[in-house]
Amino acid sequence: MIAREPGFSPGSKLYRPAAQFFRGSLGRFATGVAVVTFDATTENGSVKRHGLTVNSFTAVSMDPPLVLVSIQRTVKSHDFLQDCAFSVNILGAEQQALAMNFAGQPTPEGAPVWQEGEHAPRLAGVLSWFECTPWAAYDGGDHTLFVGRVAAYDYRTGDALGFVNGQFTTIHESAQGHESLF
DSSP states (O other): OOOOOOOTTTTTOOOOHHHHHHHHHTTOEEEEEEEEEEEEEEETEEEEEEEEEESEEEEEEEEEEEEEEEEEESSTTTTTTTOOOOEEEBBBOOOOHHHHHTTOOOOOEEEEEEEEOOOSSOOOSSSEEEEEEEEEEEEETEEEEEEEEEEEEEEEOOOOEEEEEEEEEEEEOSOOOOOGOO
C-alpha cells in the first residue's frame, strides 16, 4: 500500500492519523448528494419516517435495475434499513439546506416536503428519485452496503448538488442529455 506519511509525530498537536489522510484522498472524488428515505417500524410497533444524507450511491445493474447505498453502521437509523424499502433522492444544486437537514443540521429552509411513494416515501422537488425494494445487504467494514431493486423512478432537468473536498459544489447540467438521441 502506498500512502502519504503524516508529517508530524503522534505527540505533536499537528499530528493527523493515517485514516485522516485516507479520508482526504477519498474526498478528492467528486460525488452527487442524495438523501435515502424510508419508513421503518420501531420496537414499540410504531412507524417512523427516516432520512439520511449520503454521497455513497451507485448504480449496480441495468437488468435487473439495482442501486447501492453505503450506510455507516453507527448512524442511528442504520438498523431500521435492514429489509426495508427505501428511496434514493438525488438533490438539485438549490437543495443544500435539505442535504444539511438530513445530515443532522436542520433549518427552516431545509424542512422536507414528503411525497408518498408506492414502496417508500420520497422527497418532493428532487432532481431524480429511485424507489427501491430490498435486494441484498452486504458487510462493508464499518458500513453496510444496501442494494435495492428499483421499482419506480423519475427525474427533472436542472443542476445537481455535488460534494468534493468537504464542500458542496454545483454540477452543471449539460445542454442536452442522451435522451435527445431517442
